[in-house]
Amino acid sequence: MDIPEYRRQLSAELEQAAGQPGFRELLARSRRGAEPHAAAASPGPATEDDLTAAIAVLRDGEPDEPLRSAALQVISSAVDEQPDLIDALTGVLLDAARPADLRTAVLDTLQQISFRMVAFPGKRPDYLAALRSVIDDPDAGLRQRAIGILAREKDEYVQRRLIDGLEGRSAALVPAEKAIQYLGYDIHAEYFPLLRRIVENPPSPAARTEAVRLLAADPSSADLLLTLLSNKQENGDVRRVSAIGLQSAAPARFEEQARRIVLDDDEDDQLRAMSITALTHFANPEALSRDDELTGRIEQLRADSASQQVRQATMSYLAKHGT
Amino acid sequence: MRSEITFNSNASPAARYVGWAPVPVQVQLADTTGATDPVTVRLRNQNAAQGGQVEFFTSATNTGQAEIELSLPVTGEPADLRIAGVFQRPSSADGDAAVEVVDANTSEVLGVTPLMVRIRKNAATLSDAERDRFLTALATFNDRGRGRYGDFRNVHTEAGSPEAHGSTGFLPWHRNFLLDLERELQAIDPSIAMPYWRFDQPAPSLFTGDFMGVPNPHGTLQFSAVNPLQFWVTDGTPGIVRPVRFNTQTQHANVFSEASTLLLGGQDAQYEAFRQLEGNPHGTAHTSFGGSISSIPTAVKDPLFFLLHANVDRLWAKWQWHFQRFDVESTDTFPAQGKAGDPGANRVGHNLDDTMWPWNQVTTPPRPPTAPGGTLAPSPLTSAPGLSPEVGALIDYQGVLTPPTRLGFDYDDVPFEFPAAS
Ligand SMILES: [Cu+2]
Numbered sequence: 001m002d003i004p005e006y007r008r009q010l011s012a013e014l015e016q017a018a019g020q021p022g023f024r025e026l027l028a029r030s031r032r033g034a035e036p037h038a039a040a041a042s043p044g045p046a047t048e049d050d051l052t053a054a055i056a057v058l059r060d061g062e063p064d065e066p067l068r069s070a071a072l073q074v075i076s077s078a079v080d081e082q083p084d085l086i087d088a089l090t091g092v093l094l095d096a097a098r099p100a101d102l103r104t105a106v107l108d109t110l111q112q113i114s115f116r117m118v119a120f121p122g123k124r125p126d127y128l129a130a131l132r133s134v135i136d137d138p139d140a141g142l143r144q145r146a147i148g149i150l151a152r153e154k155d156e157y158v159q160r161r162l163i164d165g166l167e168g169r170s171a172a173l174v175p176a177e178k179a180i181q182y183l184g185y186d187i188h189a190e191y192f193p194l195l196r197r198i199v200e201n202p203p204s205p206a207a208r209t210e211a212v213r214l215l216a217a218d219p220s221s222a223d224l225l226l227t228l229l230s231n232k233q234e235n236g237d238v239r240r241v242s243a244i245g246l247q248s249a250a251p252a253r254f255e256e257q258a259r260r261i262v263l264d265d266d267e268d269d270q271l272r273a274m275s276i277t278a279l280t281h282f283a284n285p286e287a288l289s290r291d292d293e294l295t296g297r298i299e300q301l302r303a304d305s306a307s308q309q310v311r312q313a314t315m316s317y318l319a320k321h322g323t
Numbered sequence: 324m325r326s327e328i329t330f331n332s333n334a335s336p337a338a339r340y341v342g343w344a345p346v347p348v349q350v351q352l353a354d355t356t357g358a359t360d361p362v363t364v365r366l367r368n369q370n371a372a373q374g375g376q377v378e379f380f381t382s383a384t385n386t387g388q389a390e391i392e393l394s395l396p397v398t399g400e401p402a403d404l405r406i407a408g409v410f411q412r413p414s415s416a417d418g419d420a421a422v423e424v425v426d427a428n429t430s431e432v433l434g435v436t437p438l439m440v441r442i443r444k445n446a447a448t449l450s451d452a453e454r455d456r457f458l459t460a461l462a463t464f465n466d467r468g469r470g471r472y473g474d475f476r477n478v479h480t481e482a483g484s485p486e487a488h489g490s491t492g493f494l495p496w497h498r499n500f501l502l503d504l505e506r507e508l509q510a511i512d513p514s515i516a517m518p519y520w521r522f523d524q525p526a527p528s529l530f531t532g533d534f535m536g537v538p539n540p541h542g543t544l545q546f547s548a549v550n551p552l553q554f555w556v557t558d559g560t561p562g563i564v565r566p567v568r569f570n571t572q573t574q575h576a577n578v579f580s581e582a583s584t585l586l587l588g589g590q591d592a593q594y595e596a597f598r599q600l601e602g603n604p605h606g607t608a609h610t611s612f613g614g615s616i617s618s619i620p621t622a623v624k625d626p627l628f629f630l631l632h633a634n635v636d637r638l639w640a641k642w643q644w645h646f647q648r649f650d651v652e653s654t655d656t657f658p659a660q661g662k663a664g665d666p667g668a669n670r671v672g673h674n675l676d677d678t679m680w681p682w683n684q685v686t687t688p689p690r691p692p693t694a695p696g697g698t699l700a701p702s703p704l705t706s707a708p709g710l711s712p713e714v715g716a717l718i719d720y721q722g723v724l725t726p727p728t729r730l731g732f733d734y735d736d737v738p739f740e741f742p743a744a745s
Pocket of ligand 1: 605
């Protein structure tokens with residue numbers, strides 16, 4: 001590779017990218033009839049006028065997506081110098097009269113800014129407070145985004161609202177599987193009885209699988225996970241999630257069961273491939289090397305399993321543990 | 324008679340990894356009984372058709388040569404030269420490159436030294452074997468939530484955030500964070516280099532059950548039955564939550580293109596302006612998904628974090644190469660010269676001469692109250708950037724201006740060049 005030539009290619013790409021329309025040009029084009037003045041297309045850092053125009057674009061509920069994105073970009077880039085722009089964005093987010101897709105784009109920009117929000121710590125409480133009011137928004141997408149962000153911040157208010165929904169004390173904010181998933185960002189021992197009840201009496205199959213996933217964090221649920229994993233009549237997703245949970249909560253009990261699944265002729269191939277994979281990577285290599293019955297079985301599966309995944313799993317196993 | 328090559332004065336095979344930046348090596352003769360005259364030898368790639376390729380530099384040349392002739396004394400006195408990978412001819416497996424030393428007069432092969440041209444690659448271009456080695460090392464390091472990955476997870480939180488974000492130190496801090504994980508993975512499997520997610524291009528092979536997973540309808544990832552990432556656990560809870568907000572099979576994330584990103588610093592390439600990339604594309608790439616990766620306190624729960632940040636770091640590296648921004652004393656390269664407490668200085672951790680948390684293990688305010696994970700993982704290839712590095716040690720990562728600062732990694736599309744003679 002000729003490096004000077006490579007550099008010239010990149011320079012040409014940069015030159016081309018520099019000619020793409022920015023916020024000013026998009027704005028000028030959108031104002032049909034109005035003669036775009038010469039300064040419209042000129043590049044350069046955002047001015048006060050640009051920022052005022054960008055905020056107006058959002059407040060007007062601008063339908064043109066490229067212009068709207070460019071406006072959000074202008075604001076986002078200027079936030080480091082003018083943290084108060086966050087307030088303007090929060091204002092649009094909270095204005096239920098604006099279109100939901102615009103508010104969603106604004107929320108995504110605020111969340112993108114939150115990766116730098118340490119630079120303006122004073123804005124954080126306001127942002128979280130705004131999110132708390134959005135969790136009851138009629139728009140489901142907006143609601144879910146706000147709940148997700150708060151759940152990841154371990155926000156107690158949203159946790160209580162999610163529990164209330166799952167317990168049936170108030171209308172659910174989100175489907176049960178999402179509520180459980182959100183609670184998983186800050187798992188508390190007091191959730192475990194609720195999760196076990198959901199496993200027994202699930203509002204949906206997906207909610208049941210999510211509840212099983214979280215129960216891995218509960219040492220006293222290992223028996224339940226083992227029961228779910230060993231039951232061949234059980235739903236495949238639930239068995240796999242139980243396997244992963246048991247593998248984490250009680251590795252020795254999992255490995256015993258995984259071995260059984262590998263040896264059993266009458267088992268699900270996906271679960272068998274998964275069990276072989278788990279043993280390959282995490283089981284004690286010395287114990288495996290002494291286990292002639294298991295090694296023999298894995299060699300046999302490599303030769304004649306009908307499942308490509310099982311054969312692939314046996315090859316990794318034998319590459320690492322075979323003799 | 325035979326010939327030996329030593330990398331970086333380290334005879335161990337663990338030192339036989341190169342990138343695009345030239346590495347000092349020593350060539351010498353051994354078993355010379357009976358011989359009296361110096362021997363002229365030729366060094367070349369054993370197989371020029373396949374595997375990683377290297378080129379050779381003598382101290383007199385700054386241009387790599389495919390073959391080089393040297394005269395070696397029979398006393399066993401070593402000759403110094405430098406070896407680098409040939410740009411865009413990386414290895415795909417450990418030891419798939421090899422330097423052959425032959426007697427220039429008799430063509431007798433005096434020695435063959437296998438090595439690896441180990442390069443951080445676009446994740447979408449990895450072979451199945453490269454991908455599986457990476458996933459295995461990652462899963463082994465996490466060890467079902469019992470391993471040391473938890474330390475990395477516990478560093479990137481609300482408390483640690485001011486050390487890493489919102490100021491000049493964003494890029495150097497994350498460069499070190501990546502390097503720390505990469506070195507830990509290399510201790511498990513030295514053939515691994517951190518792959519990157521090029522978020523401004525579609526990466527369909529990355530977002531599959533065999534690689535980084537596919538979300539189910541409510542966003543919990545599903546993996547193929549042979550993928551060790553299916554056993555991923557953080558904070559005591561299995562699984563990774565990552566709902567998508569773009570079509571990962573046909574689209575890229577809604578972020579600035581590489582070219583637009585490289586222009587953020589302006590035509591005069593100022594770091595202070597370039598670091599706007601912390602918003603778009605960096606923050607935007609994080610929020611192109613829902614789930615863990617879209618919030619600071621949970622982002623590292625999802626190992627895609629490191630592929631995302633490898634791309635952010637690659638963009639910085641590419642900007643540095645294109646605009647020649649390696650001189651740590653230039654404010655174009657890094658504006659926050661000096662250290663915290665100096666007039667006009669930034670927050671501690673964001674100035675050139677500040678050490679970085681957690682690797683400095685400082686837990687007195689304003690640093691966070693704990694410093695998980697200890698000092699930086701060491702490397703058999705280099706002592707840079709030090710176990711408790713200062714910000715400035717992360718900048719000239721290829722050793723362009725000061726060879727000893729070479730950090731031992733390179734990207735598949737960012738070459739090494741000697742400084743322009745001016
Ligand atoms: Cu990040």
